[in-house]
Amino acid sequence: MITHRFAFTRPRAIHSAPDAPPPNGDESAIRATDLITGYRNGTSRRVVHRGLNLSLSRGKLTALLGPNGAGKSTLMRTLCGLQPPLGGTVWIDGEPLHALSPERRARKLAVVLTDRVDVGYMTAYALAALGRTPYTRWDGRLTAEDEAIVQEAMRAARCEALAARAVAQLSDGERQRVMIARALAQQTPIILLDEPTAFLDLPRRIEIMHLLRDLAHQTGRALLISTHDLELALRYADALWLMGGDGTFVAGTPEQVHRRGELLRVFADEGTEVRRYLQEIHQRWTTS
Amino acid sequence: MNPVARLSSTSTGQAAPSGLTGATVATNAAESFPPLGIRRGVLLGLAVFAVAAFLLSLAVGSVPIPLDEVVRVLLGVQASKDTWQTIVLVFRLPKAITALLAGAALSVAGLQMQTLFRNPLADPFALGISSGASLGVALAVLGGAAASVSVFGRAAYLGDFGLVTAASLGAAAVFALVLAIARRVQSVITLLVLGLMISYLAGAVVSVLIYFSIPEQVSAYLNWTFGSFGGVTWQQMRAFAPTLLLGLAAALFTAKPLNALLLGENYAASMGINVRAARWWVTASASLLAGAVTAFCGPIGFIGIAVPHLCRALFGSSDHRVLLPAALMLGGGLALIFDLISQMPGARAALPLNVVTSAVGAPVVLWIVLRRQSFGRV
The missing domain is CATH 3.40.50.300 (P-loop containing nucleotide triphosphate hydrolases)
Structure with missing residues (x-):
């Protein structure tokens, strides 16, 4: 088991560049x-x-x-x-927002939408792992650290027991948890649902x-x-x-x-x- | 004890921000995370299958040649008989390379289209590429005599090169149109409808041409629609192989955006994928592959729709990092097998290639549709 200091408590800590102070110095x-x-x-x-x-x-x-x-x-x-x-x-x-590149925006903000989730053959774990997309290199390969972050996200969303299940066989509530885990794995300071x-x-x-x-x-x-x-x-x-x-x-x-x-x-x-x-x-x- | 209870007890205790590390130490016995990586064993198996099919297609035919002799020829060593040397190098090798590349290209393009359109029944020709090629050939073969001025029409009687040129021009015209539009449209559905309309338009023109043509010309056109891997000469291979290799290489770079697109364009965009650029790259590589194959081999059906489904079932995965190389190898190998079946040694006449691919492809698609139904999601 790999143990890391995860960024869930302070998502901003893992972002490479410190952000410019917000206008008016507010913390929103x-x-x-x-x-x-x-x-x-x-x-x-x-x-x-x-x-x-x-x-x-x-x-x-x-x-x-x-x-x-x-x-x-x-x-x-x-x-x-x-x-x-x-x-x-x-x-x-x-x-x-309009000045952010898609990749940079994806490191700031994750979403859970009402769009249909029909992914064919895929485990809940693989679905949650898609949350690492903004961080992976061109071929989408996950490092051991990426995988540890996804596993931690699934635990935080309380769906780690579903990891090996096929997405198609999850109930609506279970799938929603996995989608939330995917958003957590994206390690953004903001999530919109x-x-x-x-x-x-x-x-x-x-x-x-x-x-x-x-x-x-x-x-x-x-x-x-x-x-x-x-x-x-x-x-x-x-x-x-x-x-x-x-x-x-x-x-x-x-x-x-x-x-x-x-x-x-x-x-x-x-x-x-x-x-x-x-x-x-x-x-x-x-x-x- | 649930993870959050653990989590809060650790994080309230001290100011250290490592609140969740406590949760990682105490692992729940019920949790097991399945492997995410590429399964190299099965991919290796597919590679062996493709190589075996390749060698087999060089050895089997009206004149059987021992496998070791085939390998000798490939290694540049003189075969025991001069005729074997000639048969392998002049007749069978270009055909086998064509089948291998065309099968790989159609399967990869089909996989890309199915994911882009989120439609299990999409195929490499969903964007109207083959219709464009068909129209080109029909204009050359049928329209040639009708107008009696067409260069292609005369060329078609002289040899296959005119056909290839006509089909390439037709495919390229649709290719250019699709690419010009792919970046501008809001929804991918618009692209799908566009492809469908191109098919209908081209079909209408082809029907008119057939209606006013003499039977000999119609049969020349029909022959082209049957599909064949045998028409590519070494000369044409210089254009065919590099085009397909370029398209396949470009396709392998689309694995990451395709994986994100499994969730739809909104989610893909939210995960940092530049959706319009990704859409353009996917359509460009898939159309290049489908267009080149159609131009040189005719509109070969079913490989492009069936092989991606076979790969998904085989790997139990929708991960394009696995599916793209798998479709490449399985498609190449299967195309060689289909070609072997179409000209079984001992059979009096060769079956049209499309008859074989459909006869095998249709049951596969049926099986998939019925299987999906049992899941409750067609």
């Missing part, structure tokens, strides 16, 4: 200023959100909440560089949320998830980002969001059933 992992998200099609633009100013903290689990169509996925895709912003700048560790609890049953949702919070706290990474699991997010997230269907964006701790009654505001357009349900959650929080 991601910062966006006057961000405009949306789609560009030829000369026409469709703006989803404008004037977004946000900051993602290290060592915390942040949950992005909001109704369908509010622009959560668009924001996630913009923050991880899968689509360019229509305006404004995303700062990753103090560097503008797009609806990581979708398609999972309740016990698996709780386990994944628990795992993500632990990972954020123990490894110092900045974790951002988008989710529809309101109550789980209120319970497990350290910070909430709320997006309303009308283009509002508010951020704060669950307590702050609750105290200001933001949840009810964000879902204000919804029908009476929805508002009553949110009222109940609101009251339960007030009494507890």
